[in-house]
Amino acid sequence: MGVERAERLTKLPPYLFVEIDRAKHRLEEAGKDVIDLGVGDPDLPTPAHICDRLKATLDDPTNHRYSFTEGLLELRQAIARWYDRRFGVSLDPQTEVLPLLGSKEGIAHLPLAIANPGDVVLVPDPCYPPYRSGAILAGADVVSMPLLEESGFFPDLGGLSQKAVRRAKLMFLNYPNNPTAAVATVKQLQEAVDLAKEYGFPIAHDAAYSEISFDGFQPISFLQLPEAKSVGIEFHSLSKTYNMTGWRIGWACGNAQLIAALGQLKTNLDSGLFQPIQWAGIAALEGDQGALQQTVATYQARRELLVDALAKAGWQITKPKATFYVWARVPTTERSMEFAARLLEQSHVVVTPGVGFGPSGEGYVRFSLTVPTERLQEAIDRLTKIF
Numbered sequence: 001m002g003v004e005r006a007e008r009l010t011k012l013p014p015y016l017f018v019e020i021d022r023a024k025h026r027l028e029e030a031g032k033d034v035i036d037l038g039v040g041d042p043d044l045p046t047p048a049h050i051c052d053r054l055k056a057t058l059d060d061p062t063n064h065r066y067s068f069t070e071g072l073l074e075l076r077q078a079i080a081r082w083y084d085r086r087f088g089v090s091l092d093p094q095t096e097v098l099p100l101l102g103s104k105e106g107i108a109h110l111p112l113a114i115a116n117p118g119d120v121v122l123v124p125d126p127c128y129p130p131y132r133s134g135a136i137l138a139g140a141d142v143v144s145m146p147l148l149e150e151s152g153f154f155p156d157l158g159g160l161s162q163k164a165v166r167r168a169k170l171m172f173l174n175y176p177n178n179p180t181a182a183v184a185t186v187k188q189l190q191e192a193v194d195l196a197k198e199y200g201f202p203i204a205h206d207a208a209y210s211e212i213s214f215d216g217f218q219p220i221s222f223l224q225l226p227e228a229k230s231v232g233i234e235f236h237s238l239s240k241t242y243n244m245t246g247w248r249i250g251w252a253c254g255n256a257q258l259i260a261a262l263g264q265l266k267t268n269l270d271s272g273l274f275q276p277i278q279w280a281g282i283a284a285l286e287g288d289q290g291a292l293q294q295t296v297a298t299y300q301a302r303r304e305l306l307v308d309a310l311a312k313a314g315w316q317i318t319k320p321k322a323t324f325y326v327w328a329r330v331p332t333t334e335r336s337m338e339f340a341a342r343l344l345e346q347s348h349v350v351v352t353p354g355v356g357f358g359p360s361g362e363g364y365v366r367f368s369l370t371v372p373t374e375r376l377q378e379a380i381d382r383l384t385k386i387f
């Protein structure tokens with residue numbers, strides 16, 4: 001039987017890392033020691049008190065049944081309390097917080113809940129891929145907003161096409177940013193809120209990296225802006241903050257109408273998060289934050305190692321204020337894909353070519369700091385031998 005894929009799948013952007021993945025597997029099969037700085041997945045473990053809460057709630061049969069899409073009220077209350085403590089933002093746990101099976105799930109589903117075929121979804125370029133694919137799967141037209149270094153990797157909102165902005169049904173933003181590691185100022189985010197209000201489209205801000213920041217810098221929440229809640233929601237996740245990528249727990253919060261729309265869609269797609277994971281999530285938000293401080297200190301030390309070494313080797317590179325990524329200009333005239341392929345062949349180190357995140361990522365590569373420090377040092381030794 002020949003299976004024909006739905007048109008919406010054929011419209012998704014091609015997976016650009018096929019060749020690099022293939023080369024990586026070929027090297028590994030040949031017994032080479034490959035160091036992967038491509039994937040953004042923490043190597044550090046989930047803090048023990050969070051795992052303990054999962055274990056303690058696992059044997060209670062009341063946690064074995066379907067939970068609801070809206071999740072335990074206790075979890076939504078814990079999220080609201082955390083937003084208040086961390087950002088001074090007040091949220092109604094009944095109407096303004098929605099747990100997600102990882103924030104990627106909510107991000108990819110949001111366009112399906114609020115955009116019709118032919119509507120425009122404004123997406124940063126380069127970006128975390130689900131913004132684009134979620135919009136495409138919903139049949140929306142993606143309009144890219146280039147993130148350029150000279151503008152601090154924030155979109156030129158005044159330069160967006162009027163036609164596109166008028167048709168916009170959603171704008172995605174993400175600070176601290178993946179893949180550029182840029183952070184946004186209040187003024188920049190305020191411009192986005194003003195534009196959204198003027199044209200009547202919602203904003204979804206992804207704050208997955210708000211807790212991974214360095215040198216005392218404290219990223220803000222989009223919802224701290226005075227009128228943000230009237231135009232938008234924020235996506236958040238325990239994945240990066242507490243090294244919980246495999247657990248699948250995140251949330252959306254903010255504008256009640258957007259939360260209700262996403263919730264309505266989700267009641268038709270899933271039946272909520274496994275309750276022990278929700279209890280563990282509460283432990284993460286309300287428990288001791290010492291492990292987070294250590295996690296951040298570890299990334300900061302790795303950032304110093306990598307950025308100092310590459311700068312010394314002549315790379316044009318700055319120290320990111322947040323995220324566990326380093327976004328660096330390709331130090332040769334090669335395109336990012338060629339450069340990454342050559343680096344893999346010659347040093348057996350994987351980095352992500354910037355173009356894989358969108359055309360405006362061309363000319364850059366992304367390093368992830370999520371490998372043990374001695375492995376990172378080994379990768380640096382190999383890289384600085386070549387450059």
Ligand SMILES: *Cc1c(COP(=O)(O)O)cnc(C)c1O
Binds near residue numbers: 103236237238240
């Ligand atoms: C890792 C990441 C997330 C979090 O994804 P989860 O599905 O919650 O694990 C969200 N946004 C960005 C930009 C990310 O890099």
